Amino acid sequence: MTGRGVLLLDAGGPESGALARAAAARGHPVHAATATAAAYAGYGPELKALLAGRVVTDFARPDRALAEIVAYARRYDIGAVLTVNEYLTELTALVCAELGVPGNDPGRARAARDKAAMAEAFAAYGVRTPYTVLVRDDAGLRAAPEDPRIGFPYVVKPVSGAGSAGVTVVTGPAGAATAADAARAVTGMYGSGFPGILVQAYAAGTEYSVESVTQGGTTTHLAVTRKRVTGGPRRVETGHSLPIHLPPAVEAAAYREVEAAIAAAGIRHGASHTEVIVGADGRCTVIEIAARLAAGQIGVLIQHALGIDVWTALLDTALGRPAELTPTAGGYATVRFLTSPRTGRLTSVSGLPKPQPGVPFVRRRAAIGDTVHEPSTNSHRLGSFVVTGSDAAEVEERADALLRRVRIGVQPLPGPAQARPASTSAIAP
CATH class of the missing domain: 3.40.50.20 (Rossmann fold)
Incomplete structure (x- = not known):
């Protein structure tokens, strides 16, 4: 070497x-x-x-x-x-x-981790983002929805966290305390939590993410990713698909907001993953930014759909060399995540596809006998598989068909709260 x-x-x-x-x-x-x-x-x-x-x-x-x-x-x-x-x-x-x-601005890097600092940085850089307040006690929690800039519904989230852990959509006063408890319970890896929780105005619309690479302050957007997300109070991702082609004016506006967020977080050399909401009026709202490559196999999707070797591109960026970010393919890719129908002990997984043409990536995360959970965070995924092809509709239909074949067997855990019989459930898309 x-x-x-x-x-x-x-x-x-x-x-x-x-x-x-x-x-x-x-x-x-x-x-x-x-x-x-x-x-x-x-x-x-x-x-x-x-x-x-x-x-x-x-x-x-x-x-x-x-x-x-x-x-x-x-x-x-x-x-x-x-x-x-x-x-x-x-x-x-x-x-x-x-x-x-080569690296990111150390003086602003916390803004990509501490979501209270992120909200302040977004405001300073003029990023269109939901109004956010830092809440330190129950009195602040009760007062937050009385602010007309928040109201109901609103989102409660931990200041430090990832993978949707501790994030809850609150639709009325009765759900506030439970949501706050869920946010406070998130400590982050390595004890890297920040004090307080956030209350954020709810942004209605379709959820996407923008995958980007910045080199020396110049940003290239690789793809817009559409997210499949569960409904209800705990919004957990069930799949990603890319590339998504937004109307040109909407895409341009989204990229402007994302670039402002990248600047706010001091991202100068490396990948970023920016979560956005596009409303019915076509306006883009930035929810969060991460100073890293997206997880959930989005790198695999980019590689197979667009022909970009994202791993080598990130290596070149970190070494200060020009990265090759031009697409060499015009395909489409999607990932589906396996989740448990309930909390319990995993007893069986059947019907999971094997790697084959058009299914380049299959991963199992949970082993038989593991305790699994009805998903309330992305970390509760049991596995995933990627489907690729040239036609978006065909790829989505094939992925959904493969997902319907997967069956998850779960034995309830002992105790009165788990008194129902064992479940063997197909995973709905």
Whole structure:
């Protein structure tokens, strides 16, 4: 290997694995920073074989982690630092700044993690976003919907969190306390929580995300992704599809708002994932931004639908090299997530498709015997599969048909709250 080293902060998960493979294929030694030796033990054998070294640090103590990671990186000639972990994007910006390698603005990086800081940054940069207040006690919670800029329905969410954890749509006073409890229960990985909860005006419309890469302050939008989301108070994603072609004027307006959000969060070198709502009037509202590649196999969708090697593009961006972001294909891709019909013990999964032409990615996350949950956060997914093709309608129909074949068997857990018989349920799209 002849290239400079590449350091991944938390190398677990399929997205990190893809980055590691891309770096190794280009001749770069791959290193990982892990929270514990046990975290490293959970890496698969393929990833372990790729690693040239690792540093174990305490991500719950950012100052210590920064010093230890920077010392390690200097010792091993690290030329690029990346993460796809939501909770480590601020630390990544700080490490990059210390090393003098391409990264995001360390002074604004918290705005992509602390959602109260995000709301303030969006307001300062003129981003169209729902009115948001930080609530520290029950009195503030009761007062929030009396503000005409909020009213009912409204959204309660944790200041720190990811994957829709602790996010609730509140339609009346009776749901406020439960929603607040759910938000307060979210602590984040590595104890990286911020105090208080947020009450946010509800934005009605269709939910999308915009996947972008910024290089030296210049942003390229790779795709607009449509999201399938459950109804009810807990909105959980059940699928993603891309590329979505919005009307030109709507798309241009959405990109303007997203670029303002990218600037507000100090994203200068790397991926961003911006969640937006497009209303019936075509106006775009930015809900949140993350300074990372989207999870939920969106990188796989981009690769197969558009022919963009997003992993190599992110590597090049982190190394300060021009990234190739021009689509080489004009296809379509969608992902469906497997979820449990109830909380209990997983007893069976049948009908899951196998990888084949048009189904390039299939993943199981839960093992038989695991405790599974009726989904209230994206972390409750049992697995997923991706379907690709040239025609959007055909791809969506095939994905829905494959999903209907999947059956999930769940045995209730012992106790009076789980007295119903075991369920074997088809997963509705």
